[in-house]
Amino acid sequence: MFETFSALEVLLLMGLSIAGVMAGIAANGLKYAVFRPSPHPLWRRAAHIGSWAGILLVILWGAVTAAVYFALGWAFVMDRVVVMLPLLALPALLVAARALPALRGDKAMTPEAAANVAAAVHTMAAGTLLVLYLVWFDIPSVPDLRESTMYLAMLAGTAALLQLYHRRRVRTIEARGRGYLAMAIRSAAFTLSAVVLLMAWFLWSMERSKFPASMSMLHPETFEYGGGAVPAGAVSSAHHDHHARHAVASAAGSAAISVTDLTGPRTGEPDARFTLVAQKQMIELASGHTVEAWTFNGQVPGPQLVVREGDLVEVELINKDIELGVTVHWHGVDVPNAEDGVAGLTQNAVMPGESHTYRFVVNETGTHWYHSHQASSVQVAKGLFGAFIILPKDGAEAGGGTADVTIFSHDWETPDGTRTVLHLPGPASGGQRIIPPGTEVRLRLVNSASYTKLFSLHGTPFRVSAIDGWDIHEPEAVTGMRLKIGGGGRYDVTFTMPDHPVALTLDGREPETTIIFSKDGQEAADIRTGGPILDPLAYGSYAPAPIDGNAVFDREFLMVLDQIYLGHYNGHSNTLWAINGEVFPRTPTFVVEEGDLVKTRIVNRTFSDHPMHLHGHHMVVLSRNGKPYKGSPLVLDTLLVDPGETYEVAFRADNPGIWMDHCHILDHAAWGMSMHLTYANVTTPYTVGEASGNHPE
Incomplete structure (x- = not known):
């Protein structure tokens, strides 16, 4: 509509x-x-x-x-x-x-x-x-x-x-x-003058749009307080008015905190230790194309990191040969701010020959993933991503009678254009996976591509057991429903393996977008296209949400997503993607204080959907288009907002720091649709731009 x-x-x-x-x-x-x-x-x-x-x-x-x-x-x-x-x-x-x-x-x-x-x-x-x-x-x-x-x-x-x-x-x-000839001459002169002035304005505007060689990700003139009290400690980056910053902090009675102090435990033996090496590697896709990928440990997806709730996790990142530098962002995991892996905000990019160690305790469960947040629109597309699975503290390991399979949907640029591939880990042959009948199967579907994908499971009833790592309350079995997963989103699908083949497909019938599960790896599945799309707000059994929509909120923000059909951005012209009419770095910065209960209204006025990803927090979905959810509560880190939709979401401000909030169509973020949530007394010493080499999007 x-x-x-x-x-x-x-x-x-x-x-x-x-x-x-x-x-x-x-x-x-x-x-x-x-x-x-x-x-x-x-x-x-x-x-x-x-x-x-x-x-x-x-x-x-x-x-x-x-x-x-x-x-x-x-x-x-x-x-x-x-x-x-x-x-x-x-x-x-x-x-x-x-x-x-x-x-x-x-x-x-x-x-x-x-x-x-x-x-x-x-x-x-x-x-x-x-x-x-x-x-x-x-x-x-x-x-x-x-x-x-x-x-x-x-x-x-x-x-x-x-x-x-x-x-x-x-x-x-x-x-x-004067006659008509004079009119024609004057009209031509006015038209020519207008064209010259328009071209001059175009070139001036393009030049003016260039970013400085170094700038903070935070800009005080963009601060919004959501109708709540203006915190006395609301300060900007340490690179802005250093003396005024300390004066404000002193007046507030508490010193400013740098993101560098908001780390995970620095001491103690980790429960899980991993090493990720960022390196270039030629790989062959299921489509038959060979591409140069940027990989973790020479593989795409990168190694699947499996930990347990409550574990102290240590990950060493080593950059072997990625000239742009790399980081690791833990998508959907509420890590301490310094461990969030955003170049220019929580750390500097790790350049070739350098390393960086992340340490944090995981206090949640579910299907998550990790990816680089340095030039992410380029690096994620080229393969710098992998699965991060957090098992329940006392849950059983996948073993006899169960199968736990992570599947990434990813878009690759090839000589024949963009090709979408379903990536299977572990032993698989030609899109086949052997699973004995009677096995309890969990498919962890991750969309590492920017654009929305429609998944279908053919040949068996199934349940959506979790979305973005959050368990669905009493999910019912469905058949023939398609699953719409935005960029960065995850669905956990569970079923009991029948005696006949089961097929997972994306819309489209290319072999690289189909995986067949069977008892012998030889049979073909019955694939039927189409089918209704599952509505996550009406799925599962109703239960009270962690945050009540009728609660008294400390701050309420408005986020209007718009597009600028032609604009200038950092010296280039393109369609721009705006928040509240502005593109980064002029997008709003939402300022909160620790403990605030925050509500945000997100309005999509563009022709594109937008999977909006908030770092460091989970959003409780309160309503869509003014109507509250009817099924299981939804707690998401990546909310897919379709054109013409309005969502109300809420979260508790319980993880101090400076956090990105951006569209996970990463090209949209790179062309302006990126903003920040900042706690009032937090600063960052890092900058973005050519001088530092930090380019988060």
Whole structure:
């Protein structure tokens, strides 16, 4: 529905632009026609038709905006109503009041009337251009007083200047007897000047968008407090106003804490110790393509790290030959901030020949994964990821009568384009896996690709036992349901192996996106395409969520996801992905204090879905589109928000630090859709940029 409304808006604005150009040219011609012995009626008729078309299109645009409001809510139209509606409606009223009466009928038009018509019609065109600029290049998602008045003031100034110009121009035409040739020459000159100015602005804007060689990930001017008290210790990075930082901390009565102090245990014998070596390796994909992968320990996926709840884990990362540097981020695991593995925020990237050790205690269970968070849009795609499985403290090991299989879905760039591959660990042959009938099977499905995947399991009823590592309450058996997993998300699927083959597939029938489980590894499975998509908010049995949606929250934030159709970012032009109308580093920073109960409303106003990933915390899903969950409680670290959807989520601020919150379509994060959650008294000594070599996205 949202996509339809958005497409209609684009079509209406394009139509309004065409009507404005047509009416504007005709109105300009009227200034010359009124001084001709026999004024040609075509100018008048064209201006009349164009003016009416513009007014009707503005009315239709308003109707679409009203429909969006009633269907989806205020968050989807607030910028349209507060900022854009006056820019379209007021000029349309001006045209109706000043231009249409003068254009009606065949009565001779005075020069003053022609000037008024031209000024009104051109003002409507200027308003349309402003709205087009806002929709495509500088969306004011959450309008403030400045945005609601600045553009209106610009339009008012433009209208006044147009009125003065056209009145002066008709006097000049009358005095000098200018004809249509003069009009054509002036129009061409104005057009050429506009093109030159536009190109100059484009190049200036691109240059201005370049990041400094070194900058902090935190910017105090972006701090938002969610309606709660402004913490006295709300400070920025140690690189910003060092003396003021200490003054504020002293006034607050507590010293600022650096992320470097928020570590896991530095001493004690680890319960699980691993070494990950980042290195380049040629690998052959199931599709038959050979690619240069960036790997952990020479394999893709990297080694599966299996630990138990309560374990002290130690992982040494060694960079052998990845020139960009690497880190390890523990996706979905609430580690101490210093162990989070974000280059430029919690550590420096580990360069070739260097090493870094992570130590932390795992206090949760479930299916998680690890990946590099240095140039993650590049490095994850090239293979720097692996599974991190946390078993229950007293749970039994997978053994006789059970099978525990982790499967990654990943997109690879090959000479034949992007190919999606299902990666199986351990012994497997040609997409086959031998599992004896009667075996209790757990498939841990991990989407390490950026884009959403649809999984299907054919040949047996199954249960979704966990999502993002959180157990589903009393999951029911389903058949033929597809599982929609966003980038970074995980589903645990369980079933009892039948006597006949079972197939796991992605939408699409390529062999590399199908895995067949059978008793002998030789049989074919019955694969049927399609089927309904399982709704996680309506699945499982209802139980109270860890956080009640009716609780009193200390802070409530709004996160509006938008796209900028063409923008400049760090010296490049592309479609940008915005949060609250801004791209990093101008995206909002949500400031909390330890112990706060926090609610966030996430609104997706783009054509793309967005798997939003909050580091260091788990989000309790309260509602979708205003309706509370009906099935099992959902506690996620990566929330897939489809176009036109609104989610309310909550979390307890119980893990001090500075945490990324970003879209896990990693290209979207690299093009702006990245922000931060910071605790009031936490600072970081690290920076991003060419000087430090840290590039988290």
